[in-house]
Amino acid sequence: SRGIEQLVTSLNEWTEETSKAVESVGSGADATSAPMVFSSDxxxxxPSAWQYAVYKPNKxxxxxxxxSSYNRFLDCESPLTIAMSPTNGRPIQVNTVVKHIQDSLLHGRPVPLKKLAAIVPPPNREEWSELGRCEELTGLNVEGDPATSGTNGEVFRLTDYLAPIMGADFVAKDFKERTEEEKAKFNHWCGLLNWYLTLRRSKYQPTFQGDDDSKVTAE
Known part of the structure; x- marks a missing residue:
């Protein structure tokens, strides 16, 4: 059926994107750097919802x-299961479900970060540092109003923020002109940036394996 075909396509795309992202990590921060760790489940x-998080309920x-994704995740359903059978009945990307759960944090909802990180890993120490460097070099305010905190007061764009990592040539390219390797690298960093934005905007202080004051372990 059409629904099954869409589901298979969705899962194949997620698997392919994940594989390409892993392969492309070498062209960026050190993939072997200390991972982010969490003290408990x-x-x-x-402390509060992000001031620019707008709650828009469906009529x-x-x-x-x-x-819906958030509630089901709290009920112990995996993002993959949620992606296969979302509320509207049409399969969606696993990364979309993860983004839904991250969005819930911006609305002040409690999220089991360790559980979410087991599905889509957050930035490691060096990747976190690289994303912080992007903030310094671009001058973009990750905690500001996304409608005006972008370049020249425009809307905040992931492409502009990641320019120091991706390079000026990539930013200037039309989407259709990007190579598969460039797309994989960009998608990988977008996933890490979504983590970075979510944690910064929700006032979470990350801890990495090996920190002197850390009593946590990576599991």
Missing amino acids: ESYTP KTGLAGWE
């Missing part, structure tokens, strides 16, 4: 677009 609750369901 308990959820992290932000039919009464829930925001991210909320």
Whole structure:
């Protein structure tokens, strides 16, 4: 059926993107750098919702677009399972489900970060440092209003923020002109940047394996 075909396509695309991202990590930060670690399986609750997080419930369901994925994740469903059978019935990308769960954190909801990180790993120490360097070089405010915190007061764009990593040639290219390797590298860094933005905006202080004051272990 069409639904099954869409599901297979969705899963194949996610698997392919994940594989390419892993292969392309070498063209960036050190993939062997200390991973981010979490002290327990308990959820992290932000001190408050991000001031620019806008809650927009659907008229039919009464829930925001991210909320169903979030609720199901808390009920111990995996992002892969949620992606296969979302509320609207049409399969979606696993990364979309992960983004839904990250969005819930911006709305002040508690999220079991260790559980989420087991699905899509957050930046390691060097990758986190690289993303911080992008913030310094671009001058973009990751905690500001995304409608005006971009280049020259425009909307915040991941491409502009990642320019120091991707290079000026990549930024200037039309999407259709990008090579598969460039797309894989960009998708990889976009995934890491989504983690970075989420944690920064929710006031989470990351800990990495080997930190002197760390009593956590990577599992």
